[in-house]
Amino acid sequence: MQDLDDLLASNVNWAESIKAEDPDFFTRLAEQQTPEYLWIGCSDSRVPATQISGMVPGEMFVHRNIANCVVHTDLNCLSVIFYAIQVLKVKHIIVTGHYGCGGVRAATESTRYGLADHWIRNIRDVYNRRRDELNKIEDHDERVNRLCELNVEQQVANVAHIPAVQHVWQNGGELSIHGLIYGISDGLLKRVTQPITGLQDIAEEYHVLGSVSG
Numbered sequence: 001m002q003d004l005d006d007l008l009a010s011n012v013n014w015a016e017s018i019k020a021e022d023p024d025f026f027t028r029l030a031e032q033q034t035p036e037y038l039w040i041g042c043s044d045s046r047v048p049a050t051q052i053s054g055m056v057p058g059e060m061f062v063h064r065n066i067a068n069c070v071v072h073t074d075l076n077c078l079s080v081i082f083y084a085i086q087v088l089k090v091k092h093i094i095v096t097g098h099y100g101c102g103g104v105r106a107a108t109e110s111t112r113y114g115l116a117d118h119w120i121r122n123i124r125d126v127y128n129r130r131r132d133e134l135n136k137i138e139d140h141d142e143r144v145n146r147l148c149e150l151n152v153e154q155q156v157a158n159v160a161h162i163p164a165v166q167h168v169w170q171n172g173g174e175l176s177i178h179g180l181i182y183g184i185s186d187g188l189l190k191r192v193t194q195p196i197t198g199l200q201d202i203a204e205e206y207h208v209l210g211s212v213s214g
């Protein structure tokens with residue numbers, strides 16, 4: 001336990017500084033959360049969702065994994081998305097990648113990592129689909145960074161292809177899906193994709209419509 005002393009002391013300082021500015025902050029937050037945003041980002045320690053977007057606790061629902069993937073058989077990610085849209089009724093789902101992502105870089109190399117290789121396979125598929133464009137980029141770092149952008153594009157599409165997401169639009173609900181990328185070296189977020197706001201933005205072969213629950 002001793003090695004967590006710094007972390008715990010830092011937590012006390014943080015809580016006290018918030019209370020000094022807004023004495024009711026925590027009691028108000030304890031009653032409910034009403035975030036408008038669901039953030040799907042990378043687990044990388046340099047990309048803390050709430051902090052880099054200038055939000056405070058309570059404003060953003062967050063899911064993070066290696067290289068911000070949305071995999072249509074991942075019960076964890078799907079549960080977060082379902083809860084966010086059906087219960088919290090978030091208005092925006094934001095998939096955020098970052099330049100220099102280690103998970104994306106791994107997909108451009110042949111080093112074996114073990115279990116994570118199965119996860120990284122999702123990004124290898126993105127690489128393979130866009131290989132004509134990517135292989136023209138000679139500089140490896142630049143190629144990795146372009147794949148970081150293309151990966152965001154693919155994961156945004158994967159969110160839009162979830163039937164429960166389409167169900168929100170089918171019922172007239174308001175929901176936008178965005179793709180952003182974060183520059184670790186300048187601290188800035190920028191758009192990678194245009195917002196997807198309805199079924200008209202999705203290829204027809206991915207339309208899954210109807211009224212069954214779930």
Ligand code: CO
Pocket residue numbers: 042043044066067068098100101102103104
């Ligand atoms: Co990353």
